[in-house]
Amino acid sequence: MKLTRDKTVLIVGLGLMGGSYAIALKKKGYRVGGIAHRQESLDWALENGIVDFGAASPDPETVRQGDILVFCLYPHIFIDWMRKYGDLIKPGALLTDVTGVKSPVVYEIQAMLRSDLEFVAAHPMTGREVYGVKNSTDRSFPEANYIVTPTDKNTRENIEAVKKLGEEMGFRRISELTPEKHDEMIAFLSQLAHVIAVTLMTCNELEGLENFTGNSFRDLTRIAHINEDMWTELFFLNREPLLREMDLFAAQFDRLRKALRDRDADTMKAIMRRSTERRDAFDDIY
């Protein structure tokens, strides 16, 4: 499929990310529909012009309108939805998603897919510490990465269409990774970061800390306000890569602890110099 602006995009799962996609795509002229879980979310999205049409259930008439379907659901709900309602999808439609973990989802969906459909997985690397369609916004997209994770089941044309979808929404950098490489990378860059923030926020029961914090602590714990259902599911789906990254972190943390215990200034400073050097690579880009 070629991605053109006369296409109808159907968002399945009208939450924070689904609503944000809808906002970005409507700006470019796409007709956008939504399948919500709750009537209230759908009503709000319709009243506020987030979507052009929609339903609060997998209504066959509504589902069939999507040329492109974007699944914005928890992984197990996405897989479940496809099992139950996959037959309702328009012949020849292109499917994509926003799921934060890829290997455990991509292959399972592709294995069950009707032969006239194609699923090209994608992960927009952005999020907020709030939920629901009412908090939708595309303002973080221009600073965020959008990663497409094709497999050998995908055609070049549809991979390009899903990449172009990311471009249309204004993402900063569009790239391709294998599902496995994506999951390894996300275990380190995103999941480990969330584990650390949660650990820091809960490891000390001191009260009244908020009266004394500097910016460092606030920055490190911003993501400690966390959706426990979604992140527990994502962690468990990516268990092996995340355990490996946690072990790398724990080993390095222990190295710093020993340097401190032994007053080993050389080791401490060498690690800090390496840290500054690696962090500089980020500043060069952002």
Next chain:
Amino acid sequence: MKLTRDKTVLIVGLGLMGGSYAIALKKKGYRVGGIAHRQESLDWALENGIVDFGAASPDPETVRQGDILVFCLYPHIFIDWMRKYGDLIKPGALLTDVTGVKSPVVYEIQAMLRSDLEFVAAHPMTGREVYGVKNSTDRSFPEANYIVTPTDKNTRENIEAVKKLGEEMGFRRISELTPEKHDEMIAFLSQLAHVIAVTLMTCNELEGLENFTGNSFRDLTRIAHINEDMWTELFFLNREPLLREMDLFAAQFDRLRKALRDRDADTMKAIMRRSTERRDAFDDIY
């Protein structure tokens, strides 16, 4: 001493923090001088109106002009400076500082102090990932905490004067803690945060990460660009409290690791709920 705007404030150590204090205090009408380590820093500060007068050495005529002296030096240099040049200070002057660790500095300085002088320690909880007087700015002060750590050697009048100095510079919240309580708190809120950022930045040698990072990772590693000499000194000075906080962190990290390994969703979610709850206390304030 009553803090009035006809006083002359001498900044000893014209770096990032010294320069930032100078900027904030000159705005309020104080006469501000500086003792720099390098002629270049002093010249730049004079040319740019950061200070009204100064010297690039502990020149007796310059030192003697300070009614209030603010020491913005590494801890060991501060102690060394007082040993060598303490006699040059004007009789009756009030001394304060910006040192990030208190117990190992406050008592040593107070023990060696001339009886006509008083040292009331303070810690402005703000900083940047850049250095030197040329990067000075007071723009972060309105969001930052300023903590005074008095001891029984201090008079109420001078404690109030140093607190008022923080108010004059526009700090958000001015509070008092004992040096010991300060160091425990800073070990957790600031030093542990820096250890974590450095660990995260150096625990995985993957290259090209900067192409895929989301905001979470960037926020967590902002402070991983670190001055290795200053922070190694501060860590070593606060070794025991920091080791305790690192152990608390490592124990909780291990609890999360076990929950992941055992697919123990109840524990994982309970810790995440607690995390969200504790993080909310911060959002209520900031």
